[in-house]
Amino acid sequence: MLLLAMIQIMVQPGQALTCGQVDASLAPCVPYLTQGGNPAPTCCDGVKNIKDMAANTADRRAACNCVKNAANRYSNLKDDAAQALPTKCGVQMSIPISRTTNCDIIN
Template sequence: MKGVITVVVVLAMVQLMVESGRAISCGQVDASLAPCVPYLTGGSSLAPKCCNGVKDIKGMASSTADKRAACNCVKAAANRYPSLKEDVAEALPTKCGVQMDIPISRTTNCDK
């Protein structure tokens, strides 16, 4: 019984270490920003789901490494849409009422 408890404790500790070290993926960022694409390309009005996605990204990016990863993902996503309106993209967090350290731009230097 003592051995089983030790194994359970060790597994729980390993799980906590893995969870805290998980980085943001571009898939997560893309999924969060997908509802924003029509707005950012000038095709529709701002959808509530878009602002929820912006808030999700802010929540996912808590550490400097997470912010840098999210920034690079946002930059890559912006570059996939040639019709992206740069001024609209840069204003998106403010429009959604979110204070964000990650600008939505094709030209952002994510290392700063």
Template sequence: MKNVAIAVFVALAMVAFMVEPGQAIPCPQVESYLSPCVPYLTNGGTPTQACCTGVSNIQKNTPTVADRQGACQCIKDAASRLPKIDEAAATNLPTACNVKIGVPISKSINCKDVK
């Protein structure tokens, strides 16, 4: 099971390098950035450096409102697939990483409200 998770993570990370400048950030890239955060999002505690680097990468790759709204929807969709996500941990993730991401991490956000 661990090998499968690693293979999926590597595949998602490879997709991250296929994005052209000026393009909206694709969902597989958003998910690969946040995949190191899954333990924090489901168990709480302290996010890892890899998790916080992923959060920072989302911030860097979402300069426009449209980018942030798209990333928000990707995050919302991914979060809905994690039934044991801790909403408080998800909401607090950017603060815990000391990153002003501009994209809420939540299952229940209306992404059209993201500015």
């Protein structure tokens, strides 16, 4: 029974992407986003993870809003570093890292 419960918790179809997941994925990026330079490999792994988790429009919009909220928590976030993050990590994704993105237009 315990095993079945654990499997159901891990595999819940339709489960929406959460800001906790996005925040955890981007946490290693904070030094790069606030100081510049180059993102750490763990940061790029997090960016790839967000892209993989955001498999549909609803998840991409949710991730966008989470990213936007996270960006607004850091007054010293460098906008140019944030915008360049996916490119620096070699990830093509439609979720911009910005304080001002209109997430409702994300497809």
